[in-house]
Amino acid sequence: MKQSIFLWLIITIILSSCNSKSDDTKTGPLLDPTLQLIGDAPKKKIRTVGILLYDGFATLDAMGPHHVLKEMMGTNVFFIAKQKGTITNGGGIKIDVHRSIEDVDSLDILVVPGGFKETYLMTKDTAVLNWIRRIDKTTTYTTSVCTGAWIVGAAGLLKDKNATTHWFGKDILKNEFGAKIHDRRWVRDGKYWSSAGVTAGMDMSVALVANIMGEPYARAALLDLEYDPQSPIEGGSEFNTDKETVDMMRKMYSTGMEEVKLSLTKRPKVEAAKLVSFLDPVCKMKVNYATGDSAVYKGKTYKFCSKMCKESFEKDPGSFVASK
Amino acid sequence: MKQSIFLWLIITIILSSCNSKSDDTKTGPLLDPTLQLIGDAPKKKIRTVGILLYDGFATLDAMGPHHVLKEMMGTNVFFIAKQKGTITNGGGIKIDVHRSIEDVDSLDILVVPGGFKETYLMTKDTAVLNWIRRIDKTTTYTTSVCTGAWIVGAAGLLKDKNATTHWFGKDILKNEFGAKIHDRRWVRDGKYWSSAGVTAGMDMSVALVANIMGEPYARAALLDLEYDPQSPIEGGSEFNTDKETVDMMRKMYSTGMEEVKLSLTKRPKVEAAKLVSFLDPVCKMKVNYATGDSAVYKGKTYKFCSKMCKESFEKDPGSFVASK
Known part of the structure; x- marks a missing residue:
């Protein structure tokens, strides 16, 4: 019977997630009365998940975790930017963001997505880094997707910690921000969770849902998302792709990164x-x-x-x- | 040497994709001069990919294909809605859409994402269905993700065709729109490609990129996306999840769908x-x-x-x- 109530509850919530959510700017209530119906209560109370957006972020770095973490009942998942307004991402998508970093002084989960050039520039943004350090004091989990780990690292939060990032970004995360790098889809070191490139943020988010809500709940969410991924082509990591492709891509990414670093030191601001x-x-x-x-x-x-x-x-x- | 040039080309494009794209409303040029450097030219010329958005669409149904298909060089991937303006999706994300269906009279690829209640309501929207029928006459591929197949089916385009959709939505796709259902991550029947629920749209999109640009190109794109998915929990399909969970969720989805159908026939418009x-x-x-x-x-x-x-x-x- 408990199982049935649990499932009824899950499904009601998942069904409800198909409706438009309100844009209520207040913290969403954790549904304690209904949660008490579940045999195993969530291990952590997660009311707020804030995803930090900035011009140039990679689409799936943010949207993957948004959709997966939104499957948690009673949890508000929302975007935050340095300033309120329209954020244009690396794919040309324009998103209205209604919360600035000044509006948000605590979060249960912080998610920092990656990108490329603009992400590296964010590692030099003192206002954003100070905000991340302040928010981190309030979080249950501080997480990153892809090169978003550079930003969390630049805030000093991954020094000597186990972490991962996009395969190209590992050297930067290690050499500039002092993280201990691992070759896995996602890595947890206490409350600091990081994931490999782009799509790995979804795997990390599923693991977060399981960690917070328990595996039976996560399994129901997986079924809603039909997350049983089967890539039609083998590849997607530096270890199962031919060496020539990996080496050339690494070289080209490096060339792009050199341009960014050069632009930081040499470009006249007006130009x-x-x-x-x-x-x-x-x-x-x-x-x-x-x-x-x-x-x-x-x-x-x-x-x-x-x-x-x-x-x-x-x-x-x-x-x-x-x-x- | 050809291999090196090919890789240089891929990587230059992928690197460039990390920059903000312009919001140029014109058709993107296919880079014939550079494409000629590739040993194997793309099998199809894909200049425009239009993703149909509507209030209530599921985040990853649209964002997965957007990110993956954006990896194709020289291809414009953009959103289209019934009316220009802000679209609010099932997760509360607000997106600025700058093209209405009146603005778009041809596409190389049409992508129709799914959702739940709002998606079913779209199957009754004559203006949208007429637009889909008109656009379909111009497409190289007409595709759907998840319950988006209901909309394509309602336009009459999947009758007696092999197709798939979200596991819950299969009965509706078969019984109301006459498709021949398959239990696969994605199904192609000529130019009509459909995918299973939510995240299956990414697998279908990778297959599209491989079909259009060739496998070596798709493999480079996979490496950029680090798409080597490894779900931390087994599940995600009706065939690898315990029967009780599947049955209960199906029952609950059905209850929700009954409410939608009831609302279509009984609710007073003013109320x-x-x-x-x-x-x-x-x-x-x-x-x-x-x-x-x-x-x-x-x-x-x-x-x-x-x-x-x-x-x-x-x-x-x-x-x-x-x-x-």
């Missing part, structure tokens, strides 16, 4: 601000930094995200700007 | 419009439909998403409304 509005005419991506890849066509200067785009442009510039 | 603003005082969720679960406390009527919330409320109403 950097102007450059934000440059669009690569080939791939239509925003060029955020002075990469040095530029070309002049019909008296106008064009900026490129890469040498490859520049070369494509120079072969036939008319095809890229003719329709403008 | 329904008023009810949208009701918040369940226990779980703080919006109550969208007249479910019949209500209670009066201190002269005021409260509405509930479920009997469980109502019961919790009645045990101690003061704890849920005292702070208001």
Whole structure:
């Protein structure tokens, strides 16, 4: 009977999660009266989960944990940004964020998603790092997805701790922020949980739900999400992908990272601000930094995200700007 | 050498994807000059991927394919809604959508994500269904995630076709829309691709990338996403979860679906419009439909998403409304 009540409860909540949630800015109530119906009560009371967003975050780094952690009944899962307003991510998605870091002074779970260039820039943002240190004093879990671990590391929270991050980001997490790196989908060191790249945040989140609500609850949530992943192609880690691909990608990521670091030390601030509005005419991506890849066509200067785009442009510039 | 150029190309693009994309509303150019450097050219030219959003869509149904398909170079992946503006999803996420169905008259790939109640309501929306039929005439692939297949099915496009959907939604897809159901993570029938629930949309999207760009390209994308999923708990399908959990959840989903169908036939329009603003005082969720679960406390009527919330409320109403 207890089992039936437990399941009824789970399913009612999961069903309800199919409805639009309110945008209530208050802390969601933990449903103690209904929770008491469950044989095994949750091990931890998790009322608030805050996911830190910033321009350039990687879509699934944030959305994976959002959806999975939202399966926990009575838990408010919401986004937070340095300033309220629209956050535009690495995939061009525009999200309205209604809480700034000034609005949030405690969280049960902090989730810091990753990205690439913008994520590294966040490791230099004193206001954000101070906020993370302050919030960390209140959390039951402080977590990261992918290169989000760089930011948590920059706040000094992963020094000498066991952690992981996107496979490319491990050297930076170790060398710049002092973490002990592990080659796993997710790693826990006390309340500090970190996950490998992008999609690993979902595996970590499932483990969090199981840790908080118990495995029977997590299993019901998995069924709602139909999370029985079967990649149609083998790969996805540095250990099951051919070495040439891994080495080349690592080299290319490194080149990109060198550009970011260079931009931090050398770019004149005024020029950097102007450059934000440059669009690569080939791939239509925003060029955020002075990469040095530029070309002049019909008296106008064009900026490129890469040498490859520049070369494509120079072969036939008319095809890229003719329709403008 | 070709291999190196190919990898350089992939990685340059993937690196670039870490930058913010422009919100260019025009069709993205297919990078023919650079694509020609690849030994094996893409099998299909995919310039535009449109993901249909609506209030109540499930987060990962849309965000999984968005992130994975965005890994294809030269491809614009964007959201479309019935009307431009803010779309609020099932998890309370607010997304700015800049293209309405009136703005879009062709797509290379259409993706229709699922949800629950709101998804079923979309199967009755003639304007949206007519748009899907029109767009389908232009697509290279017409795809669905989870219960999104109900909408594609309601447009008449899956009749007598092999397809799948969320495990709960299979009966509806078969009985109401005439599809031939398969128990797989994703199913293709010519250009019609469908996936099982929520997270299965990522597996389908990886298969699409491999189908379009070739396996070597897809493998590089997998490495960028670190997509080597390892769920910490076994489960996630109706076939590897204990029967009691599956049966109970199916029963509860069915109860929810009965409410939706009832609301379509019986609810007075005026009352329904008023009810949208009701918040369940226990779980703080919006109550969208007249479910019949209500209670009066201190002269005021409260509405509930479920009997469980109502019961919790009645045990101690003061704890849920005292702070208001």
